[in-house]
Amino acid sequence: MSLSFQDLILTLQRYWGAQGCVLLQPYDMEMGAGTFHPATVLRALGPAPWRTAYVQPCRRPTDGRYGENPNRLGAYYQFQVVLKPSPDDLQDLYLGSLTEIGIDPLKHDIRFVEDDWESPTLGAWGLGWEVWCDGMEVTQFTYFQQVGGFECKPVTGELTYGLERLAMYIQGVDNVFDLKFNDAGVTYGDVFLENEREASEYNFEVANTDRLFEAFREAVDECELCIGHKLPIPAYEQAIKASHVFNTLQARGVISVAERQAYIGRVRDLAKAACGAWLERSA
Amino acid sequence: MADFLLELLSEEIPARMQPKARNDLARMFADATGEAGLSTGAVDVHSTPRRLVLIARDVAEATEASREEVKGPRANAPAQALDGFLRKTGLTREQLEERDGVLFAVIEREGKAAADVLAETVKRIVADFPWPKSMRWGAGDLRWVRPLHGIVAILGETIVPIEIDGIASGATTVGHRFHHPGPITVGGAQDYVEKLRACHVIVDQDEREKLIAEGAAKAAGDAGLTMIEDHGLVVENAGLTEWPVPLIGRFDPDYLDVPREVIVLTMRTNQKYFACIGTDGLLAPAFVCIANIAAKDGGGAIAEGNARVLAARLADARFFWEQDVKVPLEEQAKKLDGIVFHEKLGTVADKVERVAKLARWLVEEGIVKADPNQVERAARLAKADLVTGMVGEFPELQGVVGGYLAEAQGEPKAVAEAIRDHYGAPSKPTSAAVALADKLDTICDFFAIDEKPTGSKDPFAVRRAAIASIEIIVGNGLRLALTQAVRGGLANVAGQMSTTDAAHRLDRTAPEILDFFADRLKVQQREAGVRHDLIDAVFALGSEDDLVRLLARVKALQGFVETADGTNLLTAYKRAANILKKEKWDAPGVLTSDDEQGIPQTGEEDPLVLVDEPILKEAIAEIASGQAGADLPQEKALIAALDKAEPKASAAVEKEDFAGAMAALAGLRTPIDEFFDHVTVNDPDAAKRERRLNLLLRFRDAVNQVADFSRIEG
Numbered sequence: 002m003s004l005s006f007q008d009l010i011l012t013l014q015r016y017w018g019a020q021g022c023v024l025l026q027p028y029d030m031e032m033g034a035g036t037f038h039p040a041t042v043l044r045a046l047g048p049a050p051w052r053t054a055y056v057q058p059c060r061r062p063t064d065g066r067y068g069e070n071p072n073r074l075g076a077y078y079q080f081q082v083v084l085k086p087s088p089d090d091l092q093d094l095y096l097g098s099l100t101e102i103g104i105d106p107l108k109h110d111i112r113f114v115e116d117d118w119e120s121p122t123l124g125a126w127g128l129g130w131e132v133w134c135d136g137m138e139v140t141q142f143t144y145f146q147q148v149g150g151f152e153c154k155p156v157t158g159e160l161t162y163g164l165e166r167l168a169m170y171i172q173g174v175d176n177v178f179d180l181k182f183n184d185a186g187v188t189y190g191d192v193f194l195e196n197e198r199e200a201s202e203y204n205f206e207v208a209n210t211d212r213l214f215e216a217f218r219e220a221v222d223e224c225e226l227c228i229g230h231k232l233p234i235p236a237y238e239q240a241i242k243a244s245h246v247f248n249t250l251q252a253r254g255v256i257s258v259a260e261r262q263a264y265i266g267r268v269r270d271l272a273k274a275a276c277g278a279w280l281e282r283s284a
Numbered sequence: 285m286a287d288f289l290l291e292l293l294s295e296e297i298p299a300r301m302q303p304k305a306r307n308d309l310a311r312m313f314a315d316a317t318g319e320a321g322l323s324t325g326a327v328d329v330h331s332t333p334r335r336l337v338l339i340a341r342d343v344a345e346a347t348e349a350s351r352e353e354v355k356g357p358r359a360n361a362p363a364q365a366l367d368g369f370l371r372k373t374g375l376t377r378e379q380l381e382e383r384d385g386v387l388f389a390v391i392e393r394e395g396k397a398a399a400d401v402l403a404e405t406v407k408r409i410v411a412d413f414p415w416p417k418s419m420r421w422g423a424g425d426l427r428w429v430r431p432l433h434g435i436v437a438i439l440g441e442t443i444v445p446i447e448i449d450g451i452a453s454g455a456t457t458v459g460h461r462f463h464h465p466g467p468i469t470v471g472g473a474q475d476y477v478e479k480l481r482a483c484h485v486i487v488d489q490d491e492r493e494k495l496i497a498e499g500a501a502k503a504a505g506d507a508g509l510t511m512i513e514d515h516g517l518v519v520e521n522a523g524l525t526e527w528p529v530p531l532i533g534r535f536d537p538d539y540l541d542v543p544r545e546v547i548v549l550t551m552r553t554n555q556k557y558f559a560c561i562g563t564d565g566l567l568a569p570a571f572v573c574i575a576n577i578a579a580k581d582g583g584g585a586i587a588e589g590n591a592r593v594l595a596a597r598l599a600d601a602r603f604f605w606e607q608d609v610k611v612p613l614e615e616q617a618k619k620l621d622g623i624v625f626h627e628k629l630g631t632v633a634d635k636v637e638r639v640a641k642l643a644r645w646l647v648e649e650g651i652v653k654a655d656p657n658q659v660e661r662a663a664r665l666a667k668a669d670l671v672t673g674m675v676g677e678f679p680e681l682q683g684v685v686g687g688y689l690a691e692a693q694g695e696p697k698a699v700a701e702a703i704r705d706h707y708g709a710p711s712k713p714t715s716a717a718v719a720l721a722d723k724l725d726t727i728c729d730f731f732a733i734d735e736k737p738t739g740s741k742d743p744f745a746v747r748r749a750a751i752a753s754i755e756i757i758v759g760n761g762l763r764l765a766l767t768q769a770v771r772g773g774l775a776n777v778a779g780q781m782s783t784t785d786a787a788h789r790l791d792r793t794a795p796e797i798l799d800f801f802a803d804r805l806k807v808q809q810r811e812a813g814v815r816h817d818l819i820d821a822v823f824a825l826g827s828e829d830d831l832v833r834l835l836a837r838v839k840a841l842q843g844f845v846e847t848a849d850g851t852n853l854l855t856a857y858k859r860a861a862n863i864l865k866k867e868k869w870d871a872p873g874v875l876t877s878d879d880e881q882g883i884p885q886t887g888e889e890d891p892l893v894l895v896d897e898p899i900l901k902e903a904i905a906e907i908a909s910g911q912a913g914a915d916l917p918q919e920k921a922l923i924a925a926l927d928k929a930e931p932k933a934s935a936a937v938e939k940e941d942f943a944g945a946m947a948a949l950a951g952l953r954t955p956i957d958e959f960f961d962h963v964t965v966n967d968p969d970a971a972k973r974e975r976r977l978n979l980l981l982r983f984r985d986a987v988n989q990v991a992d993f994s995r996i997e998g
Contacts, residue, residue, distance in 0.1 A: 070603065072596045086423040089433065092295055096461075106462040110575040110586045112524060113333070115298035117417065128419040128430065130296060135589025136555050136573060144421050144431070155423040175592065 003172045005181045006189060009102055009164065010056055013080050016101045017054035020094060022082065025055035030238060031245040034059050034120075035081035035161055039237055042123060042272070043279045044083065045148045045157040051085045056164070060245065062252035065201035068194045071176035075200050076193070080162040087144055087158030095142065095160055099134070103171055110135050118143045122244050122268045124150040124276075127159070139167050149276025165189070204252040213253070217246045217264075224271045233282055237275035244268045286440030287473035288324070288340040288402060292410070293434035293457055295334070299523025301416060301429060302331040302489065308414055309338055316405040321347040322398055330487045332526045334461070337487055339473045343402070343439060346395040356380065356387035399439055403446045406437055410448050424449050434458075438472040459483025460526055462577055484578070485526040492522040499530035500558050500572040507532050509560040509568050514552065521556055521574040529575045533557075533587040537569040539598040542605055543688045549678055550597050555590070604673035608685070609692050613703075617668035626744075628733045630780060632667055635725065638776040639663045643721035645772055651764045652720075654698070654713035662702035663718045665690060669703070683707045709755035720756045723749040727800075728773030731793050732781075736800070750804040757831045766829040770797045798829060805831065809838075817997040818842050824992035833940055840942030841991050845998070849950040856956040857993045860980040863965055869977045915972075918955070918962045922979060925955040930986050937989050945990050956983060 004012060018024050028038045035057035036042065044051045057079050065075025084091060092113070096106060104111070113130040118141060120126070129143035141161040145153045165177050168189075174180050178190030224239035247264050250256050256264060290313075297305065306329040317324055317340075325342030354373060357365040359382050366387070370376065373389040380387045410428070421431040426449035435453040437444040446453040456467045463484035470476045477487050486492050497518045504511035509532075521528060539547065544567050551557040557571035573590045575583060621633035629635065640663040647656040669675045669686030678685070687704025691697070698714040705712070706719040726749040730736060737746050757764060774790050774797075802823050806816040814835075822828055822837045844850040864870065929948045936944035965976045987993050 071599065073600075087421050087431075089422065089431070107577060107580050108585050109589065110577055110579070111462070112576055113296035114524065115296075115300070128417060135586050135593065136557075137589065137593040144419055146419055154420075156419075156421050158421075170589070175595070 002184075004102055004168070005172075005183045006164070006168045007183050009168050009171065010078075010080065012102050013098060013162065014054060014056075016098050017082050020052065020084075022052040022054040022084070025053055027055065027057050030241050031060050032057065032241050033061055033244065033248055035079035036120065036123070036125075036159065037241055037244070038081065039234060041081060041083050041157075041159065042125070042148055043233065043237060043276065045085065045145050045153050045159075046151055046276055046280050047283045048155070049085075049283070050155075051083065051157075054080070054082045056080055060200075060248070062200075062204035062249045065197060065204055065252070067201040068178065068190075068197035071178070074165065074177060074193075075197060075204060078164040080164050082160040082162075083157055085157040086155030091158045091160075092142075095132070095140070099139075102167070104134060113142065116141065121265050122247075122272065123148060124269045124273050127153075129159075134170060137166060137170055139163060139170065149273045151276055151280060204249055208249055208253055210250060210253050210255050213246050213250050217243055217250070220246060221267065221271065224275065228274045228278055231278055231282060233275050233278035236278060237272065240268060240271035240275055243271055285325075285342045285344060286398075288338075288343045288398075288444075289436060289438045289470070289473040289476050290338040290340075290402075290406060291434070291436035291457055291476070292336045292432060293334060293436070294336075294428055294432045295430040297331065297333055297336070297429050297523075299333070299520045302333075302523045303519070305336055305413075305415070305429075306331050306489075309336055309409065312409045312412070313338055313340065313405060316408050317401060320396065320401045320404070321350075322396075322401045331489055331523070332485060332487060332492075333524055334526065335457075335487075337476075339476070341473075343398050346397050347401060349395040350393045352391045352393070354389045354391065356389055359385050359387055399442070399444045402437065402439060402444050406435065406444070406446050406453075407448060410435075426451075436470060436476075438470070441472050460485050460577075463527065486528075489519075489522050492525060492528050493518050496521050496525075496528050496530060496574055499528070500574065503530045503532045503572050504558070504560045504570070507560075507570060509562055509570055511572055512548070512559045512561060514558060517552060517556060517558060524556065525574055525576040527576055527578065529578055529583060530572050531575055531583040531587045531590075532560075532570060532572050533591040533594070534570045535591055535594050535598060539595070539602060540567065540569055542598060542602050543681075543684065545681055545684045546601050546605070546674065546678060547598065549680060550601060551594065553680075554597055555594060557590070557594070601674070601677070604677055608669075608672040608674050608689055611672075612693055613665045613668040613686065613689055613695070616671050617665055619671045620667055623670065626729070626733070626735075628735075628781075629729050629777070632670065634780055635729070636664060636667050638725045638729075638773070638780065639666070639718070639721045641776055642725055642769075642773055643717045646717045646721060646762075646764070646769070649764075651762055651769075652713050652717040652760075654717055658696055658698050659702070659714050659717045661695070662699040662706070662714055663721060665695070665699065666703050666706045666718055666722065709752045709759060711760055713760075716756050716760050716762070720753060720762070723753045723756070724769055724773045725776070727753070727797060728770060728777055728793075731797050731800075732774055732777040736796070747804060750801055751808055754801070754805055754808055754831060758835060761832050763830060763832055766801060766831060767794060767798060770794050801831075805834075809835070814838060815842060815997075817995055818845070818991070821991040821993060821995035824995050825988075836940060837942045837990060840946050841996075843943065844946040844950070845996060847950075849953050850946070851998075852957060853949060853953050853987070854993060854996060854998065856953070856960065857984065857987050859960060860956070860984050861994050864977065864980055864984060867966075867977055869981060871981070916963055918958045919976070919979065922952075922955040922959045922983070925952050926979075926982055926986060933986060933989055942990060949987055949990070952983065952986070 014024050025040055032038070038055065038057055040053050040055065058076060059079055060076050062075055064073050066073045088094065096111065099106065099111065112133040114133055116129065116131040118127045118129060125145065125148040127143040127145040129141070131138040132140040132142055139162065143159045145157040145159060147153060165180065168180050169177060172180060178188060178194050180189035182189050182192055220239045220243035224236050224243065227236035227239060247268060310327055310329045313327060323344045324340040327338065327340045330337040356369040366377070369387070373391065375389050380389055415429040418427040418429055420427055426432065432451060434457055435446055435448065435451055436455060436457050437446055437453040438455055443453060443455055455469050457470060458465065459468050459480060460483055468479060468483055470479050480487050501511045547567060548559045551559055551571055555573065557573045560568045560570045560572065562568040571594065575586050579586055617636065620636060621631045623632045625632045625635045640660050643663040644656050644660045646652045647654050647659050666686065669682060669689060672685055672689070674685045675682050683704055683706060687700050690700035690703050698712065701712055702715040702718045705715045706722055708719065710716055710719050726744070727746055730744050730746050735744060756762065771790065771794050774793055778790060806819050809819060810816060818838045818841050821841065822834050828834045845854055929951050932948035933945045936942070936948060963976060965973065965980065967973045967976065
């Protein structure tokens, strides 16, 4: 029997825990990708070795489809693995995790297809691949080269599994809401369909944009305050907040193409300042 | 002599980088061994997703020993000079030889063993490899396209020892990632390819490409379908697989209501699948994907998995399509004023306005025969798909999506086609009008704000716009005075910019654009085998800006100058032109400059001031024709020939029958040759000389009716 959604997570946790990863819990803030977690961004900087794995709920307001699209969600889960320095056998370790969750590489076609990663809001980039399983992208595999505008030395290897996609694949399900969440008859839709509907309505139609603009300004100010006090972690949290508010403003369609770059640049400056402060503090 | 094998094993190299990487590897190897003086036989390079491979045949055992003598300073030269020389040569004073008071350094180099040269070569290749993007990994400093894991370097049967950043060379590599994951040992160049084949790796990309192309076609054929050939996709899949296995998959025929281009594009770019056509000639609900394993279930699970991924993508595409089709293009077009075209040129809506105006003008001037209202409507809707969800998802499909939407929303067929095809060089009249207006506008836009292409820089693809304009004009035989159209386009820009700046520059910019077109035309026609000097010869007439007529002249000219008549006439023309130039004879009976030493030919300061006098006018016309007092038979014959050829040639030019005009001029060949053979132009008798010069002038001008022959080479 194929793994339920929750067993998929448990299996990956056990596997990566055995590789010496610290198993963290999700960060208690809204963010667009597991990479934003300070356990990835900040820990990728500086010389100290680090291994972690965690589930991170991700919110992408513009991707919401009112629960009507079988493949798109405004909120979903990523399983994030970070190994620093990246070990020589990272690809093999990763492939081992696929076998662990029931994907037989002699029956399924696993491929590493070029996909370079860049996050303009984090001032970060890396080279790697999207990993295909029978033509479906199941993981983003990246060797970080820069974060917050700073060189990563040593290099961090990052694996980001798209959990819903992977589960749909393993379970042979065509609609995300039909995923078995557990083995007791609860589906993904039972848990999250209503969330998707309400969140889409809120993000696209209801969110008060004046207050969002205000929230963006506040996050910027708080971040700068924290930088002034040489507190990189709280400063970085404010950058995460600003980034999410910006994403919601975009979903509301109130940021023009011309302004968009300016907002991204603003968030990047915050993230860079926080990263700089982190490096100073940990030096 | 032995063969050398080099394999650089890494994590997956992007498919698109492999062809250049192979060339770079071969080049760097040849350079490094060449510089070191190590001779090799044939060199083959191969790539797979995980390896770059080089096999060099017949490598010499060592480089040749050499003896070099370098002349140094005189023995009594100052100490600094001597020190400098010692430093340069790396020798001591005692090692120098003295001859006739001059010091010499004798540098003897022993032959270097091939293995040493090869080790250095490999180190240099790895250190300097020009990957488009490279990276670091782990805690190391080495850079490669993706982490480098192994170096196999074997000369004959001996390992060439190399160590690069902790990676030591050896004879061990790996086979296919899943079929043979463990280490395998190779003996050398002689068994490498076959050993790897036994481990499910086809080393040579050409062999994989062949397997993919033939296997995919067969997989489609076995299912009663025809694969749409796509060489780029074959190469890409060969760069993604070490053991390619084509598999056929199917998708729900319901998705066939999504525009065909969207289906093919998502299959191609997102999934790297080949599309198939059914026996009815229509797109079939099937695809061929290339797996990288010989799956133990025969590939059923892989085909099924890929089909599900494609279904999800097509569902997404259909979602966009259904959303987009609900919004009339006219509504979408209104949103174009929110998209900046260029900061100095306003929004896309502003551009649309200019294009619509120019397109309508093309119809109203009779240049394109189409319904002006349909042309204007097509122009106004042509860019509307830029704001649709579908084009947001598939930007390559701009135009195509708009065409489908227009059709679905009940626009006339000509309008839908024009929207679809206006980015290219279409031939239907409505489409051609919109496409040409769009391109002419782009050219005028960027010249008006002084952003014209220079050197290799052409950020706004203005050159491409000019080439496409030429294709549209020439391909459809559009009769258009380019100067007028360009001035119209520039005036549109100036009008919108609401500054007088552009208007001021109009007079300067229009000729610039014309010159730019002439250059593009030469480049474009060169590929069609048209001589650039002939295009120059026609452009030099100065009055010809109708590209269709211009090319007709050029074509006739090219046909003509390549015949014996043409070659001889050209020689005679050049001879005549040289004489006229030397004698500064540029108008009947007139010197081209006020050269004091020139002989006054008519006794008048300027004969033309008197042309109001009817009698004189006649006399001058006689002089001009060269008829007055012709005494030699060859003169008379030439005059007669000109009398015959001139009206024929002008009539033919008038009718745009340039071949006819050339044929008429061909009749001048024998008389002009005879003339030069028997008549002395520079006769001591001033009247004769003048008459003959005038006759040559008449000959030159007759020929110049078609083109300025002085620009023709040869």
